[in-house]
Amino acid sequence: MIDVAGIIAENILYIAMVTIGGMLISWSVHFVPVGGAPAAMAQATGIGTGTVQLAAGAGLTGLVTAGAVMSVSDSLPLVAASGGVGAMIMISVTMIVGTWVYVYGVGVPPASAKVDYDPITKDRQDIYVSQGTEGHGLPTVSYVSGVIGGALGGIGGSVIYFALMSTSTGLSQSDLVALASIFAVGIFFVNAVIPSYNIGGTIEGFHDPKFKKWPKAVLASFVATLMCAFVGILTIGGL
Amino acid sequence: MEPLMGMGVLALMGAAATIAGTTEDLESDVGSQSNPNSQVQLAPQMMYPHRIYNKAISGEPPSNALICAIGGTVASVLMTASLSVIFAIAIGALVATAVHGTYCITAYMGRTASQKRFRQPIYLDILRSHTPVMMGYAFITTFCILVVSYIMVAVLAHPFPLTLLAFIWGITVGAIGSSTGDVHYGAEREFQNVEFGSGLNAANSGNIVRKAESGLRNGIDNSWFCAKFGGPVTGLAFGMTVFLSGWVTAVFNPATSLTMGWLSVAAGVILVLLMIIWNRKIEVAARKAFGPYKEEEEVAA
Numbered sequence: 001m002i003d004v005a006g007i008i009a010e011n012i013l014y015i016a017m018v019t020i021g022g023m024l025i026s027w028s029v030h031f032v033p034v035g036g037a038p039a040a041m042a043q044a045t046g047i048g049t050g051t052v053q054l055a056a057g058a059g060l061t062g063l064v065t066a067g068a069v070m071s072v073s074d075s076l077p078l079v080a081a082s083g084g085v086g087a088m089i090m091i092s093v094t095m096i097v098g099t100w101v102y103v104y105g106v107g108v109p110p111a112s113a114k115v116d117y118d119p120i121t122k123d124r125q126d127i128y129v130s131q132g133t134e135g136h137g138l139p140t141v142s143y144v145s146g147v148i149g150g151a152l153g154g155i156g157g158s159v160i161y162f163a164l165m166s167t168s169t170g171l172s173q174s175d176l177v178a179l180a181s182i183f184a185v186g187i188f189f190v191n192a193v194i195p196s197y198n199i200g201g202t203i204e205g206f207h208d209p210k211f212k213k214w215p216k217a218v219l220a221s222f223v224a225t226l227m228c229a230f231v232g233i234l235t236i237g238g239l
Numbered sequence: 240m241e242p243l244m245g246m247g248v249l250a251l252m253g254a255a256a257t258i259a260g261t262t263e264d265l266e267s268d269v270g271s272q273s274n275p276n277s278q279v280q281l282a283p284q285m286m287y288p289h290r291i292y293n294k295a296i297s298g299e300p301p302s303n304a305l306i307c308a309i310g311g312t313v314a315s316v317l318m319t320a321s322l323s324v325i326f327a328i329a330i331g332a333l334v335a336t337a338v339h340g341t342y343c344i345t346a347y348m349g350r351t352a353s354q355k356r357f358r359q360p361i362y363l364d365i366l367r368s369h370t371p372v373m374m375g376y377a378f379i380t381t382f383c384i385l386v387v388s389y390i391m392v393a394v395l396a397h398p399f400p401l402t403l404l405a406f407i408w409g410i411t412v413g414a415i416g417s418s419t420g421d422v423h424y425g426a427e428r429e430f431q432n433v434e435f436g437s438g439l440n441a442a443n444s445g446n447i448v449r450k451a452e453s454g455l456r457n458g459i460d461n462s463w464f465c466a467k468f469g470g471p472v473t474g475l476a477f478g479m480t481v482f483l484s485g486w487v488t489a490v491f492n493p494a495t496s497l498t499m500g501w502l503s504v505a506a507g508v509i510l511v512l513l514m515i516i517w518n519r520k521i522e523v524a525a526r527k528a529f530g531p532y533k534e535e536e537e538v539a540a
Contacts, residue, residue: 121522
């Protein structure tokens with residue numbers, strides 16, 4: 001019989017870390033400028049793909065980097081920072097190539113339809129939005145917002161992986177890595193999906209009015225991730 | 240590992256990833272997967288029946304993650320049975336391709352059959368000619384991603400299992416493909432009937448180009464066009480992601496000391512800052528080259 005209370009008491013810190021990681025991921029998704037299907041037709045500002053897909057793509061790339069660093073170092077700040085950097089690199093590369101396609105392939109300048117002036121560069125936006133669209137491409141504010149989102153998502157995923165890897169268990173190292181990484185990916189997806197109800201397909205970044213709704217998603221993620229954390233830690237701790 | 244050797248391994252991974260990214264995007268152009276498919280799906284409802292392959296098995300990331308995970312699983316199993324690595328990876332990719340081909344056919348048949356009321360025919364010649372092309376592209380994508388994942392596990396001693404790495408890179412290549420190359424297909428190729436750079440008015444939705452350079456346009460015509468720009472840049476994006484995310488830890492190896500680990504983080508941040516500046520340069524150049532769509536008038540900031 002598994003000693004449920006004992007495992008929870010022993011690993012309460014890691015349960016908290018997993019939960020915080022999940023909340024970070026949920027918050028990070030609001031920063032990522034995604035335009036969904038309209039952006040793929042250059043009809044909305046942001047990257048032309050779905051919220052969950054891009055956040056997962058970036059965060060999981062960060063997880064790969066964090067996993068590599070965690071195998072040689074046991075410093076939590078370094079593992080988290082490496083995860084953040086891996087995700088930032090993936091999302092930056094995707095956005096810069098996206099800009100090439102919008103500018104050289106489609107022939108539209110980056111422009112936001114949600115604000116008249118870019119909050120970072122102070123450039124006029126509204127007159128660069130083509131007729132009948134909700135903006136297109138990635139103006140500097142959206143780009144910077146995406147980088148922040150990538151970093152937070154990568155850090156969140158790495159913290160979850162670190163916590164699961166640190167749980168006291170009787171598993172062999174290779175089994176523990178496999179189980180912890182799969183749980184980390186799963187918890188990442190749970191928290192990447194929750195904010196998409198707030199975002200509803202398109203968000204331009206932290207200057208978008210929809211961004212203000214993030215506390216609701218983070219609260220929902222707190223509840224969902226806490227349950228995931230119990231299951232994950234009990235599974236790994238009980239084996 | 241010797242630093243020079245490490246760089247060589249990374250270069251090989253980057254090259255394999257570049258090919259994987261390119262074929263991933265071209266596969267989605269032939270079959271019209273992901274977001275631009277919304278227009279292909281919409282067209283018959285707006286009375287524009289067409290001869291373009293219509294499959295959206297799912298979003299590109301889950302679809303590619305599925306085939307890469309299947310390929311990775313089969314390859315892992317064959318490798319534990321002590322078969323040669325190349326053979327195992329090739330058979331893994333082949334099984335994944337067969338699964339992908341099945342999904343392509345059921346997606347096309349199902350989606351097109353549901354549009355009977357809009358008089359959209361099911362073209363069996365399109366099914367016969369396009370499905371092998373997509374399977375071919377899917378094979379190359381899966382094979383290259385399995386090569387990247389295998390190198391990471393066997394040479395770079397990454398702790399994750401091969402299948403999980405293949406799954407993660409599948410998600411990433413799909414996310415990159417649908418964010419970059421698909422825009423070239425969705426915003427330019429599908430709407431070549433509007434002036435270049437005029438933007439795509441939402442009122443044009445569903446009015447996709449249905450005539451080709453010769454005859455009626457199909458998915459293979461679309462991949463011919465996207466292979467000139469959208470496909471290769473997707474490949475570059477995925478290659479850069481794989482290469483740069485490994486490069487920072489190859490140059491500044493965290494295994495040697497904690498300081499080196501933090502230097503690798505700093506190197507990554509510098510790369511990202513350079514890309515922010517690059518994006519800004521392109522933005523300024525584009526605004527200058529294309530000019531505003533409307534006359535400038537003062538608005539309250």
